[in-house]
Amino acid sequence: MEILLEAKNLNKKYVIGKQNELQILKDINIQIGRGEFVSIMGPSGSGKSTLLYNISGMDRMTSGKVLFNGRELSTLTEKELSGLRLNKMGFIFQHSHLLKNLSIFDNIIMTGYMAKSTSRKLINKKARELMEKTGIAGLADNDITQASGGQLQRAGICRALINNPDIIFGDEPTGALNTKSAGEIMELLEEINKSGTSILLVTHDARVASKTERVLFMLDGRIVADKKLGKCSGESGDIKSREEKLTQWLLEMGL
């Protein structure tokens, strides 16, 4: 399998006060393949979000290497990093984080317009298609205050997809949703993954993680386990057994 994203001996320290250092990530080594659907689990404070920010170039690592499509992130300028995130990566957050002064539609197309890879007309068309697919076509001109949490999360997904990224990062994208909405969002992500986009999710929810093909377990700044579940078939029986297997595993890991 072709490797899309790779971290080698990734370390992240925060300097607190004058002397104190706090090491959040300790010698992380991971490889994410193109088209892979991976989740990260672990107790609160173990460094999951930090890992996500560092391998996506949002935050600068302290030492180590991150290779994305073979390019080393630490050698890139701030502007090149931004360009990379804009064109090749998509992000979904726990609280959708749409820009509050733009309509839902404008939120989706903004990064598309900025990328300048196709005409604005085509971007608009693509956005409409995405909204159609995610079931929020009727909300285009709404303010972000005029939509439910689940709907906003879908808008966030549309935004992440507008530039056809190679990978989508999600930091607990279902964390703020009820079971039903969370299930729908996961279905969407599975579908996106099927079309070839890699996805890396941070989650606390075993049911969510059980839908991914591989689960990384973080503890105290290290990746302590890497469990391959294989592609999910989507049959209800399969889902049940994967979920049970994972829960069992998590119990063994002490969560």
Next chain:
Amino acid sequence: MIIFRILKKDFLRKKIVTIVVFVFIMLSALLVSSGSNLIVELSNSLNSLFSISKVPHFVQMHSGELDQLKIDNWSASNSMVKEQQTVEMITIDGSDLYLGESQKPEENSIMDISFVTQNKSFDFLLDMNNNIINISAGEIAVPVYYMQQKNMKIGDKVSLSNKSSNIKFTISAFIRDAQMNPSIVHSKRFLVSNTDYQMIQTTFHEKEYLIEFLLHDLKMADDFSKSYLSSGLPGKGPSVDYNLFKVLNGLTDGIVSGVVIILSLLLMIIAILCLRFTILSSIEEDYREIGVLKAIGISRNDIRKIYLLKYAAMGALASLTGYIASLFLNHFFTSNMLMYIGNAPKIFIQQIIPMGAAGIISMIVFLSCVIILRRFNRITAIEALRSGNSGDSLKINRLLHLKNSRITPVNVFLGARDILQRFRMYALLCIVFFFCTSFTIIPVHFLNTIKSTAFISYMGIGRSDIRIDLRQSDNIAERFESMVARISGDSDVKRFSPKVTSRFIMINNEGAEENINIETGDFSLFPLDYLEGRAPETADEIALSYLNNREMNKKTGDKLMLIVDGKNKEMRICGIYQDVTNGGKTAKAALPFNKNAVLWYTVSLDLNTGINAAEKVREYSDSFYPARITDLEGYLKQTMGNTIEQIKKVTIVSVSVGLAVSVLITSLFLKMLIAGDSSQIAIMKSLGVSLHQIRIQYITRSLLLLTSGIILGTVFSNTAGQNIISMIWSFMGASQIRFIINTVQAYLILPLLLIISVTITSAISITGIKKSSISEIVAE
């Protein structure tokens, strides 16, 4: 206690903005106290100067024969007259007077110089301590105007010399002359001892008289002036009354205090706008907290009181500080006045007026806070808790959706769109820029206007290169004719226009006969700016000066009955112009002049290009002696020089304040804006929007706001600003001013200065965007 925790937090969080608002209120209080102090001091000192020197209520200047007995008889029989005195003056030609060590005589001076002795019963000439000057032989007292213009000191020499004699004096005092102090009055009196006066008289023969009256009641001055002018008593020269003396003396400092007070009001408005912004953003940020307070049962009123207490205390403290600071700054504004008019002890009420003015500023600040804080009433606990957002955003027009933009760069679009969306917040910055622009442009316009040669037309003088004044002397008519003949034959002269002012009789509103001084000639060559109407063209048209017209209470188009050659002639008033020369009460008509009562002659002329005006002035001064030749540049400088200096001071203050305020507010505003937007900025950054692009959004905002502020400010300055200045100018009996606009300064340099300083400030301020780290905010 939770309430004090809020206050403390509010101050710490808003440290800079609180300090800036404090400074603005303080500056505003400072300027308003200084301005009102100047007004109080001015009127107080003027009153004191006028009462100590016993300024006459009516003065008729006269050159020519004088029969004192006739005047005495008339005065004795006139019930309005309290005292009469005739001042004899030896007029000295500037070319015979040498001041200080200067080897050059005062030949280019526009001043009418005369030597006098101290008066006996009133119209005293005072020294710099407002004491009546006593002078001994060999000593001289010199008008304060020369002390300032020529930097003269006690002990300096003054000499009078012509072909036959040379007399030296030592300066022993400087004169405050309530009648002739201001530079705008073109007569100056030098004081010498009686013995020296007798001696000068033997070589210098030209005499002029001031026929002066003290009345029982100042209110009768107008009636008295009419009865004097129609009495047939000597009157070859202008007449002036007490009120005009006052106006002329207070002119310069009156304008300065007016401008200073207007500046302070503008600053106050800016301070209140900032306050509004601060309070509203505090409330917005405290929304949750306020909600919690309400939820735990602290009443709305309690919360409002906390904020009110804070801002009222701040306003009061700032005003007080401003007032105290003004005590130190006052000297900067009053120094000119102190020199010319002097100082007088103030009574208690006068002491507290500047303090009261500062107090009013703090009251206005307080009331504004009360109004702004009304908003608290609209917050319900649930609303505050749920949204954490005061809902103060505008619904956006469809056209402003990003999806409808075709070509505008995304970041410029987003920057501009945000302005419309959060218009009420951005309006603050726009208004501040607007005020700052007006702040810098209005005084600059005014300064340029007053410096321009066109300005003299507001003083009643047509615009020309050279002006020749010929006053009463022997054979004046022949001299005038030969002068005109000489000028019309001079190939250096492009065009010229002789005018004669003579006395006519008119029938006033009560049907009585009254004298009126009318200038006759061709008024099309060197036109004046008319307040209303236009110059007389036909023989039955007459134009009146503003003061004359105000006294007669007429409008353009009204009729006025004149007596010309013994017959009644009905004239139509065709225009009103402003005039501060010759007592301000003049008229113009295209009639033949009255040969029996000529007062003075003037010739205005323009030179061909390439002809040196100064040389021409010298040439004419020699040939046309004793006529006075002035080039207009010099005239303006000598007349308005002092006022221009004072206005320059004010202009420097206001341009610096305008720039400083716009820089301060821009950096503050952007800082607060960026802090408030930090989560939005972090989201954008995480999505791959580069810092550079985000900065473009913010720079777009401040430049768009600045540009609209500048445009509004420029338009305002050129329209309303003109009216404001006209209002101040009406101190002078003239009421309207059209700005003479220096295009380069007003439309290029000043806006550019603002744009550059605001752009630099914005560029520096938005470097703060970098610091907000994504993980901190997105992870929240």
